[in-house]
Amino acid sequence: MGQIRERETGRPIEVGKIVAIGANYTDHIEEMGLQVPERPMVFLKPPSSLLHQGEPIRFPSTGRVLHYEVELGLVLGSTARDASADEGERVFSHYLLALDMTLRDLQEEARELGWPWATCKGFDCACPVSEALPLKSLDAVRDVPIRLSVNGEVRQDSTTSNMIWDPARLVEIVSSHFTMEPGDLLLTGTPAGVGEVRKNDVIEASLGDELAVRFEVV
Numbered sequence: 001m002g003q004i005r006e007r008e009t010g011r012p013i014e015v016g017k018i019v020a021i022g023a024n025y026t027d028h029i030e031e032m033g034l035q036v037p038e039r040p041m042v043f044l045k046p047p048s049s050l051l052h053q054g055e056p057i058r059f060p061s062t063g064r065v066l067h068y069e070v071e072l073g074l075v076l077g078s079t080a081r082d083a084s085a086d087e088g089e090r091v092f093s094h095y096l097l098a099l100d101m102t103l104r105d106l107q108e109e110a111r112e113l114g115w116p117w118a119t120c121k122g123f124d125c126a127c128p129v130s131e132a133l134p135l136k137s138l139d140a141v142r143d144v145p146i147r148l149s150v151n152g153e154v155r156q157d158s159t160t161s162n163m164i165w166d167p168a169r170l171v172e173i174v175s176s177h178f179t180m181e182p183g184d185l186l187l188t189g190t191p192a193g194v195g196e197v198r199k200n201d202v203i204e205a206s207l208g209d210e211l212a213v214r215f216e217v218v
Contacts, residue, residue: 002047004096004185007131010020013075013094016183018045018127019174020071020100022117024163024189031192040189042174043099043117049126056218059199060123061186064101066197066217070148070190070205073098073168074167075132076184080175085119088171091180094132095141097211098187099148099203103197127187128203129139130213138167144208146191150201158191 003012022041029036051057053170059066077093126168135141143161147154149194167188174180197203197217206212 002050005131015047015183020187025191027192038182048174051125051128053213057215064072067102067104069100071098071187071190071196072155074186080171080180083175084149085168085172090100090133095135096132097130097207099128118217128215130211148205156193162208
């Protein structure tokens, strides 16, 4: 299993599975040339894809085009199974800043062939994360600036209020398909501005005033 770290105590939190949302900001859907779906796209990343702040993002040998996607991540503190949106308000224990790294060339190939996204989204270093902060209420992360820059140039600049489906609704939808368990990590989607990074690029991202990360691609 992978781990994330709580910032205040340094204690590890074991991560069971990473549940990611692939279409949750209208502007990102438009820039990818897609239609706004009736329900969010859900895919999984393995815990082995986690990467802690301070560690380098190692460019995968299996693809050629590596893209960044900045996201709000939420950690489950209790079990959610066929949960209501109201129950979804209360299941999270922590929040963090995450990058959904994507091998875009492999993703395009997977789309053409109708294959799943395991290799383009689940490779080692595909989920760099900040340390986690305790979360008392989802209201604390419902309207928070989320930004990313590459080599000092701002590429993504939005707010979590621009999500199509908010975290409580995402829990309701996801938990109708499979049980979400304590320690699971939910990635809530990315806004517009995704793009390519190459070796020696530096990615910096922030979520409000509380969380910031810096990763070098090697």
